[in-house]
Amino acid sequence: xxxxxxxxxxxxxxxxxxxxxxxxxxxxxxxxxxxxxxxxxxxxxxxxxxxxxxxxxxxxxxxxxxxxxxxxxxxxxxxxxxxxxxxxxxxxxxxxxxxxxxxxxxxxxxxxxxxxxxxxxxxxxxxxxxxxxxxxxxxxxxxxxxxxxxxxxxxxxxxxxxxxxxxxxxxxxxxxxxxxxxxxxxxxxxxxxxxxxxxxxxxxxxxxxxxxxxxxxxxxxxxxxxxxxxxxxxxxxxxxxxxxxxxxxxxxxxxxxxxxxxxxxxxxxxxxxxxxxxxxxxxxxxxxxxxx
Numbered sequence: 001x002x003x004x005x006x007x008x009x010x011x012x013x014x015x016x017x018x019x020x021x022x023x024x025x026x027x028x029x030x031x032x033x034x035x036x037x038x039x040x041x042x043x044x045x046x047x048x049x050x051x052x053x054x055x056x057x058x059x060x061x062x063x064x065x066x067x068x069x070x071x072x073x074x075x076x077x078x079x080x081x082x083x084x085x086x087x088x089x090x091x092x093x094x095x096x097x098x099x100x101x102x103x104x105x106x107x108x109x110x111x112x113x114x115x116x117x118x119x120x121x122x123x124x125x126x127x128x129x130x131x132x133x134x135x136x137x138x139x140x141x142x143x144x145x146x147x148x149x150x151x152x153x154x155x156x157x158x159x160x161x162x163x164x165x166x167x168x169x170x171x172x173x174x175x176x177x178x179x180x181x182x183x184x185x186x187x188x189x190x191x192x193x194x195x196x197x198x199x200x201x202x203x204x205x206x207x208x209x210x211x212x213x214x215x216x217x218x219x220x221x222x223x224x225x226x227x228x229x230x231x232x233x234x235x236x237x238x239x240x241x242x243x244x245x246x247x248x249x250x251x252x253x254x255x256x257x258x259x260x261x262x263x264x265x266x267x268x269x270x271x272x273x274x275x276x277x278x279x280x281x282x283x284x285x286x287x288x289x290x291x292x
Contacts, residue, residue, distance in 0.1 A: 025084075026084065031099070034086060034089040035086075035089065039079065040077075042079075042275050043077070043275075044077050045107060046073075046074065046075065046107055046108075047076070047077050047108060048079065048105050049093060049106075050079070050080075050260075052259070053083075053102065054216035054226075055103060055156075056103045057216040057258055058212055058213050059105065059119060059123065059126075060258070061215075061253060061257030062123055062127075062212050065253040066133055067277070068253045069130075075277075077275050078260045078261055079261075080263070080272050080273050081102050081261075082263075088101065101117070103119055104117045118153075120153045123149065123212060123213055124149070127209050134212065136203065136204075136206065141203060141204055145202075145208045145210045148203060148210035148214065149209055151191075152210070152214045158181060159188065160217070162180075162181035163181035163184070164226070167181070167182070167227055168227040182232070189221070189222070189233070189238045190238070192214070193238040193241050197240045200244075201244070207251075215249075218241060219241075219245035219249065221233070222245045223246075224236075259271040260273075
């Protein structure tokens with residue numbers, strides 16, 4: 001195999017060296033905080049601690065969609081968590097998400113703050129909090145929506161930690177690993193393409209949290225915006241996915257949500273932190289502090 005040598009696993013694995021690759025400095029086999037650091041708290045009931053990776057974009061899109069529907073209670077503060085710097089291992093963040101992954105949400109609207117972690121759980125929580133917004137109430141439609149939501153939660157690790165890691169971030173290119181995960185990623189795109197050939201959106205004719213969850217990963221992939229792998233995976237073949245991705249990308253709330261906690265790309269596409277709807281007026285990367 002290209003770029004590999006024979007490897008015999010030891011009887012007992014031990015962590016005695018960095019694994020290499022882009023994220024080696026933050027990978028470790030233990031959980032918990034590495035340092036003491038409190039999380040900031042803004043003036044809105046909903047406090048989001050995140051970064052504009054696909055998982056983070058799910059939640060900011062959801063919040064912006066809720067606001068667009070007129071749910072004033074969905075106003076939020078979005079604080080930047082720089083995962084390359086290890087912010088997710090601060091004691092305050094670990095208290096909100098013991099898994100040390102973004103996004104993490106604190107709902108301070110009630111007598112007792114409620115923590116919610118895992119992006120799919122956050123989407124469902126927000127949908128239910130605001131009267132089943134973007135979540136069907138009819139049993140069959142709700143089941144279809146939640147099935148696609150959980151499909152995404154189970155499938156995306158093969159795309160991100162599997163294909164994305166070995167294709168874009170691993171220190172060496174391993175043919176077997178890339179082939180294995182490229183095959184699975186294309187199979188997943190085919191699953192979506194077949195569904196979207198018979199349905200406007202994933203759960204049916206209505207836009208739901210299933211679309212909000214799947215779009216940041218597979219919509220970006222279908223448009224060649226993820227891992228620069230569009231040509232390699234021939235994503236243009238999945239015409240129904242491309243049609244669906246383009247339609248969702250035109251939604252103003254999606255365009256706003258995609259900017260929040262974004263620290264790369266054109267400066268006008270970045271809004272490092274969001275504390276008020278007026279922050280979008282500047283579209284610059286200077287929102288690093290809460291408004292005074």
